[in-house]
Amino acid sequence: MPEFLIEATEAVETWTIDGAARRNALSKAMVRELRGHVERVSSGRSVRAVVLTGAGDKAFCAGADLKERATMSEPEVREFLSAMRETFRSLEKSDCVFVAFINGAAFGGGTELSLCCDLRVAAPTAELGLTEVSLGIIPGAGGTQRLPRLIGLGAAKELILTARRVSATEALGLGLVNRVGTLDDARALAQQVCQNAPIAVGAAKHAIDEGAALGLDEALALEQRHYATTLGTADRLEGLAAFAQKRKPAFRGE
Numbered sequence: 001m002p003e004f005l006i007e008a009t010e011a012v013e014t015w016t017i018d019g020a021a022r023r024n025a026l027s028k029a030m031v032r033e034l035r036g037h038v039e040r041v042s043s044g045r046s047v048r049a050v051v052l053t054g055a056g057d058k059a060f061c062a063g064a065d066l067k068e069r070a071t072m073s074e075p076e077v078r079e080f081l082s083a084m085r086e087t088f089r090s091l092e093k094s095d096c097v098f099v100a101f102i103n104g105a106a107f108g109g110g111t112e113l114s115l116c117c118d119l120r121v122a123a124p125t126a127e128l129g130l131t132e133v134s135l136g137i138i139p140g141a142g143g144t145q146r147l148p149r150l151i152g153l154g155a156a157k158e159l160i161l162t163a164r165r166v167s168a169t170e171a172l173g174l175g176l177v178n179r180v181g182t183l184d185d186a187r188a189l190a191q192q193v194c195q196n197a198p199i200a201v202g203a204a205k206h207a208i209d210e211g212a213a214l215g216l217d218e219a220l221a222l223e224q225r226h227y228a229t230t231l232g233t234a235d236r237l238e239g240l241a242a243f244a245q246k247r248k249p250a251f252r253g254e
């Protein structure tokens with residue numbers, strides 16, 4: 001059985017984790033399939049943005065599949081964590097833009113999965129949290145690194161060390177989500193991204209992500225390199241022509 005339901009609307013796909021009965025927890029099969037979908041959209045040009053969500057109205061993703069985890073040996077847990085880290089990283093590094101629609105609980109790996117996405121929209125009933133230390137472990141799929149980069153060291157330490165769960169409204173206040181809304185809002189955000197020039201969107205995404213950990217001089221040089229990738233594109237000329245002719249640009253990703 002596939003772990004994801006896939007729906008396509010023009011350049012936007014919606015991927016729904018199809019495991020409502022286990023609150024869309026991250027199993028080995030689910031991570032493997034996620035990797036396959038990330039590779040598929042990253043190697044093609046037709047899908048430009050993905051909305052990632054969970055089935056049902058209870059959970060976006062309840063983190064690691066704790067029932068499956070209980071059956072794993074220590075080496076198997078290490079192997080699973082490494083597959084999950086690589087998969088999340090490949091999603092983050094993709095030219096595609098990922099929008100998480102957090103439709104309910106997102107705990108542990110569920111919050112970490114949303115942190116790999118470029119944008120996050122939370123349903124009003126959503127709850128987020130890195131709950132790992134309450135289970136005797138620590139966030140293992142990037143949470144200790146991505147959360148502080150997103151919301152700052154102090155707020156991240158509070159959430160991780162207390163394992164506290166936050167509401168959608170609090171998450172919005174912390175900058176942990178971009179907005180509170182519906183699946184349609186998440187899709188509209190993805191569509192809005194797709195109005196823009198694909199090569200420019202990819203270059204801007206990578207400039208922001210890669211520059212976040214650099215000193216300013218190095219980061220500005222990085223921005224210049226990413227800018228350069230847009231200079232020879234037909235889309236840049238189309239942007240200028242459309243502006244001069246007072247019409248909407250028709251970008252082709254070239």
Ligand code: COA
Nearest residue numbers: 021022023025058062063064065066067105107108109131
């Ligand atoms: N792994 C595997 N199964 C999970 C799961 C997980 N992470 N989270 C929930 N489930 C299963 C439950 O065991 C239950 O299965 P059952 O019907 O066979 O008993 C089913 O999903 C429903 O869970 P339940 O807790 O009754 O649903 P709920 O809607 O009241 O609450 C959560 C949902 C996500 C808030 C709650 O299940 C929860 O807190 N889970 C743990 C989340 C967590 O700490 N994750 C971090 C992992 S590092």
